[in-house]
Amino acid sequence: MPxxxxxxxxxxxxxxxxxxxxxxxxxxxxxxxxxxxxxxRMDEKGLKPQDIKGxxxxxxxxFSYKKDLRDYYPYGLFxxxxxxxxxxxxxxxxxxxxxxxxxxxxxxxxxxECFARMFTSVGVTKNDIVQISFGYxxxxxxxxxxxxxQRMGATVVPMSSGNTALQIQTLIDFGVTVLCCTxxxxxxxxxxxxxxxxxxxxxxxxxxxxAEPWSENMRSEIESKLSIKAYDIYGLSEVLGPGVxxxxxxxxxxxxxxxxxxxxxxxxxxxxxxxxGETGExxxxxxxxxxxxxxxxxxxxxxxxxxxxxxxxxxxIKMRKPSGRSDDMLIIRGVNVFPSQIEEVLLNVSGNHITxxxxxxxxRVNNNDTFDVNVEMSESFFTDDIKSIERLERAIxxxxxxxxxxxxxxxxxxxxxxxxxxGKATRVIDNRKGKI
Amino acid sequence: MxxxxxxxxxxxxxGKLCEMVETLANNxxxxxxxxxxxxAEYGVLRLIVDKPDRAKDVxxxxxxxxxxxxxxxxxxxxxxxxxxxxLKVLADAGISIEYMYACVGKISxxxxxxxxxxxxxxxxxxxKNRGFGQINxxxxxxx
Numbered sequence: 001m002p003x004x005x006x007x008x009x010x011x012x013x014x015x016x017x018x019x020x021x022x023x024x025x026x027x028x029x030x031x032x033x034x035x036x037x038x039x040x041r042m043d044e045k046g047l048k049p050q051d052i053k054g055x056x057x058x059x060x061x062x063f064s065y066k067k068d069l070r071d072y073y074p075y076g077l078f079x080x081x082x083x084x085x086x087x088x089x090x091x092x093x094x095x096x097x098x099x100x101x102x103x104x105x106x107x108x109x110x111x112x113e114c115f116a117r118m119f120t121s122v123g124v125t126k127n128d129i130v131q132i133s134f135g136y137x138x139x140x141x142x143x144x145x146x147x148x149x150q151r152m153g154a155t156v157v158p159m160s161s162g163n164t165a166l167q168i169q170t171l172i173d174f175g176v177t178v179l180c181c182t183x184x185x186x187x188x189x190x191x192x193x194x195x196x197x198x199x200x201x202x203x204x205x206x207x208x209x210x211a212e213p214w215s216e217n218m219r220s221e222i223e224s225k226l227s228i229k230a231y232d233i234y235g236l237s238e239v240l241g242p243g244v245x246x247x248x249x250x251x252x253x254x255x256x257x258x259x260x261x262x263x264x265x266x267x268x269x270x271x272x273x274x275x276x277g278e279t280g281e282x283x284x285x286x287x288x289x290x291x292x293x294x295x296x297x298x299x300x301x302x303x304x305x306x307x308x309x310x311x312x313x314x315x316x317i318k319m320r321k322p323s324g325r326s327d328d329m330l331i332i333r334g335v336n337v338f339p340s341q342i343e344e345v346l347l348n349v350s351g352n353h354i355t356x357x358x359x360x361x362x363x364r365v366n367n368n369d370t371f372d373v374n375v376e377m378s379e380s381f382f383t384d385d386i387k388s389i390e391r392l393e394r395a396i397x398x399x400x401x402x403x404x405x406x407x408x409x410x411x412x413x414x415x416x417x418x419x420x421x422x423g424k425a426t427r428v429i430d431n432r433k434g435k436i
Numbered sequence: 437m438x439x440x441x442x443x444x445x446x447x448x449x450x451g452k453l454c455e456m457v458e459t460l461a462n463n464x465x466x467x468x469x470x471x472x473x474x475x476a477e478y479g480v481l482r483l484i485v486d487k488p489d490r491a492k493d494v495x496x497x498x499x500x501x502x503x504x505x506x507x508x509x510x511x512x513x514x515x516x517x518x519x520x521x522x523l524k525v526l527a528d529a530g531i532s533i534e535y536m537y538a539c540v541g542k543i544s545x546x547x548x549x550x551x552x553x554x555x556x557x558x559x560x561x562x563x564k565n566r567g568f569g570q571i572n573x574x575x576x577x578x579x
Contacts (some may be wrong), residue, residue, distance in 0.1 A: 160515050195496070219541065377478075377501055379501050382443075383443075383503060383505075384441070384503055384505045384552070385534075386473055388476075389445075390475065393477075409476050412445075412447075412473040412477065412478055413447050414445070414446070414447045414500075414501070415499055415501055
């Protein structure tokens with residue numbers, strides 16, 4: 001596959017590190033002068049910008065947190081005056097006040113370039129017709145993917161999310177070859193396409209899915225249902241939006257665009273930087289972002305990095321799919337449970353009969369945690385026979401117990417009864433607040 | 437004779453059964469017989485209707501999980517011991533019954549039994565040979 005910017009994507013490591021060091025020194029100086037929160041944290045540590053001479057000094061810098069975005073809501077962390085800010089995005093505030101991020105003209109250029117590199121790296125060309133079914137609006141997905149696809153010269157169909165029937169009609173009528181959306185929505189579309197029996201009318205060949213966690217099993221199910229190759233992307237609004245990292249054609253981890261983002265893996269409890277290859281919390285520093293730069297931003301995503309060179313020849317480091325978010329992690333009866341573990345079990349146990357639409361409900365009754373998993377029943381599994389349904393239910397229960405180490409009560413529920421938002425699926429309902 | 441039965445997956449929640457039969461009513465489909473098998477968490481609703489294929493499409497459009505399967509419908513005497521004769525024939529042949537339900541039919545003096553066995557072909561054959569089951573399909577779908 002061709003590369004969009006070979007000199008950068010295949011830049012020798014020493015050269016790349018030099019570039020990062022130069023950019024880090026500038027960014028730290030800039031943030032110290034312009035962002036009060038960062039300056040205060042540096043002063044508390046007795047650090048001055050001149051103490052940071054390169055990436056080897058990165059570990060000395062203070063962390064930043066999601067909470068900062070709430071404390072300095074809406075514009076308190078911006079490093080540019082509003083006259084230079086040309087775009088705002090915000091993330092839905094499921095856990096309190098929403099967060100706001102800003103972009104300058106250069107930031108938007110850089111974002112589009114990151115996305116364009118990604119499209120190119122998975123084989124999208126100017127001849128492709130790209131349907132963007134991420135939501136357009138305050139959510140970063142729609143506009144981010146749009147700008148990247150347009151920049152590399154593909155034909156963009158700015159579909160946004162919602163109206164499934166029209167989505168499918170558009171895929172067919174416009175001869176769409178590339179689809180961008182969340183994996184849960186891709187799965188939903190795939191099921192609808194299967195139900196309508198219109199798969200033969202599709203020209204789709206590539207799917208680019210991200211903005212929420214998904215498993216390898218889900219990937220293979222989407223790939224086989226739609227006969228496409230499905231690629232994973234990673235990003236978060238605080239750092240840029242989707243496009244921070246993405247897979248290449250080899251689907252063996254997501255390349256982080258290291259000319260723009262510095263990455264570290266730390267121990268989430270102690271904050272210490274972990275050795276290469278270990279699993280911990282992902283931390284990003286944005287080297288080139290102007291409007292809203294972050295220094296050592298704690299993503300809460302748990303994953304590990306792959307430092308071995310990639311077959312594709314890119315020198316930029318790869319990250320594995322996050323195994324969970326440290327703030328998505330549930331502690332149930334003292335055991336750590338990630339929703340992704342449950343998803344794996346569901347797909348394995350049912351031999352891909354059950355669509356991975358599920359919901360975890362945790363509550364506290366008489367000082368004990370209750371742990372319920374609702375699983376949507378699927379057409380392909382249903383027979384007239386109660387015994388086979390009971391067998392399925394038992395199999396899920398047993399597998400969950402052996403995989404998680406604690407017992408869950410499994411309920412098979414009506415299809416589509418779990419709200420499958422066209423943005424992000426609500427996987428966890430924790431009703432224990434105030435009861436602990 | 438072998439007839440079509442619809443089976444529907446139902447969550448145990450108030451109003452779910454009502455939704456299902458209402459869907460059929462709104463589409464002009466008449467239910468001839470029904471049975472509800474239940475567990476603590478969910479149930480399977482089994483239906484004999486006058487337009488089974490149409491009913492299946494209607495359910496599918498509504499996103500209901502439905503399957504169509506074959507059951508045996510047999511007419512029996514609407515009298516004491518009427519079902520004994522049939523069950524005895526099956527038992528003697530070593531055929532196991534998975535489930536059954538019955539209703540009083542429109543054919544004078546007859547009741548109808550809907551039965552699913554572990555060997556449908558054999559069961560139908562034996563019942564036919566013994567003189568059971570010669571019913572007009574129209575009478576079954578409109579009991």
